[in-house]
Amino acid sequence: MHYISTRNKNKLYSLTEALQKGLAEDGGLFIPEYFPKVNLTDYNMQMSYIDFAERLLQNFFKEDILDKNLREICENAFIFPVKIETIDSNTLMLDLCKGPTLSFKDFGARFLAECLNKISHKNKSTIMVATSGDTGSAVASAFYNKENTRVIVLYPKGKISEKQEKQITCWGQNILSLAVHGTFDDCQRLVKQAFNENWWQDVMNMSSANSINIGRLLPQMIYYAYTSFVFFNKNKTSPGYIIPTGNLGNATAAYWAKEMGFPIREISLATNENRVINDYLESGVFSPRKSVLTLANAMDVGNPSNFERLSQLFHDHSIFDKNVTSISVTNAEIRQTIAYFYNKYKKIICPHTATGFFVRKSKCTESWIVVSTADPCKFDDIIEPIIQENIAIPEQMQTLLMRETMYWDVKAELSDIEKIAKKYFKI
Numbered sequence: 001m002h003y004i005s006t007r008n009k010n011k012l013y014s015l016t017e018a019l020q021k022g023l024a025e026d027g028g029l030f031i032p033e034y035f036p037k038v039n040l041t042d043y044n045m046q047m048s049y050i051d052f053a054e055r056l057l058q059n060f061f062k063e064d065i066l067d068k069n070l071r072e073i074c075e076n077a078f079i080f081p082v083k084i085e086t087i088d089s090n091t092l093m094l095d096l097c098k099g100p101t102l103s104f105k106d107f108g109a110r111f112l113a114e115c116l117n118k119i120s121h122k123n124k125s126t127i128m129v130a131t132s133g134d135t136g137s138a139v140a141s142a143f144y145n146k147e148n149t150r151v152i153v154l155y156p157k158g159k160i161s162e163k164q165e166k167q168i169t170c171w172g173q174n175i176l177s178l179a180v181h182g183t184f185d186d187c188q189r190l191v192k193q194a195f196n197e198n199w200w201q202d203v204m205n206m207s208s209a210n211s212i213n214i215g216r217l218l219p220q221m222i223y224y225a226y227t228s229f230v231f232f233n234k235n236k237t238s239p240g241y242i243i244p245t246g247n248l249g250n251a252t253a254a255y256w257a258k259e260m261g262f263p264i265r266e267i268s269l270a271t272n273e274n275r276v277i278n279d280y281l282e283s284g285v286f287s288p289r290k291s292v293l294t295l296a297n298a299m300d301v302g303n304p305s306n307f308e309r310l311s312q313l314f315h316d317h318s319i320f321d322k323n324v325t326s327i328s329v330t331n332a333e334i335r336q337t338i339a340y341f342y343n344k345y346k347k348i349i350c351p352h353t354a355t356g357f358f359v360r361k362s363k364c365t366e367s368w369i370v371v372s373t374a375d376p377c378k379f380d381d382i383i384e385p386i387i388q389e390n391i392a393i394p395e396q397m398q399t400l401l402m403r404e405t406m407y408w409d410v411k412a413e414l415s416d417i418e419k420i421a422k423k424y425f426k427i
């Protein structure tokens with residue numbers, strides 16, 4: 001299996017190259033050269049999640065030097081369960097928040113960390129990651145104490161929850177956490193800028209762990225493939241998925257699983273008040289813009305990077321429009337949905353997951369699986385006033401809350417970041 005850039009299908013890369021580079025030289029994102037069609041008889045209900053992951057990913061590891069390590073990578077990465085909960089007769093919730101930092105980002109971050117750790121480095125590499133809240137902590141946790149890698153996490157100061165910030169800033173050692181005076185889009189811009197600068201490339205040996213890295217998306221296909229397969233075998237019909245989305249990473253992974261032929265009926269997206277994808281569906285014009293702050297902050301993205309991958313899969317607007325539906329959910333609707341859900345089911349959902357359940361209400365009676373993207377305890381400051389109840393703190397969070405906090409404030413300028421990085425990493 002080879003990988004190509006979304007901007008040039010003639011130059012072929014190995015998986016290892018794509019993982020190491022993060023972004024292609026032409027600025028495009030890596031995608032598999034093609035999606036192998038699944039043969040469902042290769043899978044069975046006795047398989048564990050790790051068995052399933054290994055079987056699926058073999059397609060994408062073929063002929064790469066990492067192929068021989070695939071089993072071990074899966075075993076080390078997927079150390080926490082994927083849970084499906086029944087909400088009502090035709091609604092299920094796919095709970096992806098049982099990992100060490102309590103969001104679905106743990107799947108991609110841990111898998112990528114295991115892959116990069118297996119690729120032998122002559123030089124230490126640096127991962128610079130922009131986070132709208134949950135990527136930073138997942139990446140920091142996954143790479144913490146991995147000696148060959150330095151991690152720099154950029155997060156928008158004052159625009160993430162207190163618990164999210166704690167999860168990003170509680171590491172130290174090989175993890176440098178920077179509070180950027182700016183927005184998530186500024187953080188993303190700084191990462192892209194660093195990729196184009198000699199000092200960062202040559203001295204720091206940049207690699208990328210944002211959701212643009214193919215090593216983040218491949219493992220995210222598995223939970224869609226796995227749960228649709230289990231659902232199909234039990235119910236003899238294919239489920240639809242409702243996915244809360246921002247940078248379109250998790251959604252792209254779901255479309256890839258569907259493209260391979262896993263039994264997914266349809267996919268529907270839930271966005272917050274950042275409407276760039278909704279406007280594209282309506283008008284056919286993709287116009288990135290500044291993000292606006294919402295209660296679902298990890299989805300506050302004004303220029304979703306993975307649009308480039310998705311529009312490569314669905315070549316033009318009419319095909320895109322046939323395959324993708326999306327509803328934009330307001331802050332008021334998020335609040336209402338959290339309250340409704342708590343009153344009706346006695347379950348607490350996070351603001352991102354609430355966008356998904358809001359969308360569920362407008363759908364038909366066919367079966368839908370709504371993706372739960374983060375544990376509600378990360379957003380206790382938003383949720384507790386709505387439900388008038390304290391949220392339980394899972395063990396993973398309690399452990400991190402006890403650690404010391406360490407971060408630096410920086411301007412949204414690369415020179416400022418360079419200064420601090422030199423000092424922190426003693427370069």
Ligand SMILES: *Cc1c(COP(=O)(O)O)cnc(C)c1O
Pocket residue numbers: 103104105133134135211244245246247248249250251298299352353373374
């Ligand atoms: C990152 C994130 C999202 C959005 O996922 P994308 O892959 O960026 O679309 C949704 N919810 C939570 C909690 C997240 O952390």
